[in-house]
Amino acid sequence: MGRFDTVVIGAGIAGLTCARMLADTGRRVVVLEARNRIGGRMHTERSAGFPVDLGASWIHGIADSPLWELVRALDVPTIEFTVGSFQPGGRRIEHFDATGAPMGADETEQWIADVGAADALLVDAVARSSPGESYLQLTERALAASGLAPERIGEIREFFRHRVEEQCGAWIGDLDAHGLDEDAIDGDEVIFPRGYDELPRRIAAGLDVRLGHVVESVARRDGGEDEWLVRTGEGDFVGATVVVTVPLGVLRSSAIRFDPPLPRTATGPIARLGMGVFNKVFVQFPERFWGEGTYAIRALGDAGARWHSWYDVSAISGIPTLLTFAAGPFGRSMQALADEAVVDDSLTALRALYGAAVGDPLAWWVTRWGEDPFAAGSYSHLPIGSSYRDHDMLAEPIDGGLHFAGEATWGAEPATVGGAYCSGHRAAERLLGRPVDRAEFAAAIVRRER
Ligand SMILES: Cc1cc2nc3c(=O)[nH]c(=O)nc-3n(C[C@H](O)[C@H](O)[C@H](O)COP(=O)(O)OP(=O)(O)OC[C@H]3O[C@@H](n4cnc5c(N)ncnc54)[C@H](O)[C@@H]3O)c2cc1C
16 A cells, blocks of 8 residues: 555646646655546547547637646647637638528628627626526527527527537536636637647656556545545555545546545535536548638538537648537537447538538547546536536635645636646645745756756
8 A cells, every 4th residue: 555645636637737746845646547548638649640639629828828838838839729719700710601601701700790799798698697597598688689680690599509519518508607707718729739648748757647546435544644545446545635636527426435525615516517528520631622721610500500610620630630529418419429420420511511522531530528437528617506616616625635626626717728737736735835836847847858
């Protein structure tokens, strides 16, 4: 049985950041990871000879981002890609109208202006909302006040629904009125041509990480000093403190038993917060059939009913590649289909826009994060009645040295790599009882690599 100052559960970016910061001060730390790889929801697949990010791809806004500071300090290359957050305009998007026909310049301008006007009304409606109202109720209020034509209202309604699915992995009627409050994008967005998992891999270098260790229980032991017994199928570990970074979906599934049972400061947020499903489908084509310089393709109406948004990520592999998403209720139901059926369905949608120019695919990748027992979903969101305070409440240390970290515990930016990174930093600072300088943390990683 190993004894440690801190046992960290989960080798995603939150757990690894926390463990590295603690280990840098000389603490004895072990990281227990259920899978046979590190990175968690940062998962880069390389079997085809180039990186495919099956989990996170983007930094959603690099301005004032601690994660971006880390990327710069580690000199990790990035590619600017600023439509990863479901914006209606900005970088070049090929828009298709409800009949499946490409929108002209004037039509596109009008579409972006109409969504902008409805969004402004929506912000106002959210600010005046009452507790218990859903985001759907607020969008309906904003659309009713917009004075737009009924067909246009129908299209924007669809756009709002799709935006919630992509940003939250949830159905718009389940999301709290404030569920997208923290969704502002500050600065450019970027993706990672060498694969996003470079970050967790470099943070993890030199750490004691035990792969294939599925944690089953965390129990406080009686005795003089505080001590926690962490039980895995591969053996037991004892820590003076424990940091739990498993995803909210895993906490909600009760896969890990806590003894004594968790207090209401933890069980309340775990019950109130939601875990959404957001799946990715990458398809590679023999030839590009969309325009040079196009960042994204968006379709309204029937052609876009299921597959409505496509992102050009060809720059990663040099092969024409589109990435599309299946999220929310559709993201869940799609998981029951075989990969071929998913890809075929998405190609039917694309052919409704580009016709025979859409060649037979060379390769594809389809994810099923909702069925993954060590994620049990893609990221957290706010169902009706929950609030951003629930995220931070979940991170409140529990008597005797039990801490939680991970994206679901960071209220200022949940559901992101940036939030998970900050939550790991916060847990380390709380355990050490003093600030940890992020620049020094990054510099130490670089020094160790020399
Ligand atoms: C498809 C997809 C796309 C995304 N896109 C983006 C994006 O573009 N930009 C962005 O910022 N964010 C994105 N995210 C969200 C982002 O990936 C996560 O917020 C972030 O990686 C979470 O890090 P974490 O350390 O909190 O959790 P995780 O990375 O999930 O780490 C938790 C670890 O705990 C392990 N674990 C689970 N159960 C056990 C157990 N019983 N015992 C031991 N270990 C266990 C898991 O295997 C995992 O390694 C995306 C997520 C998904 C799924």
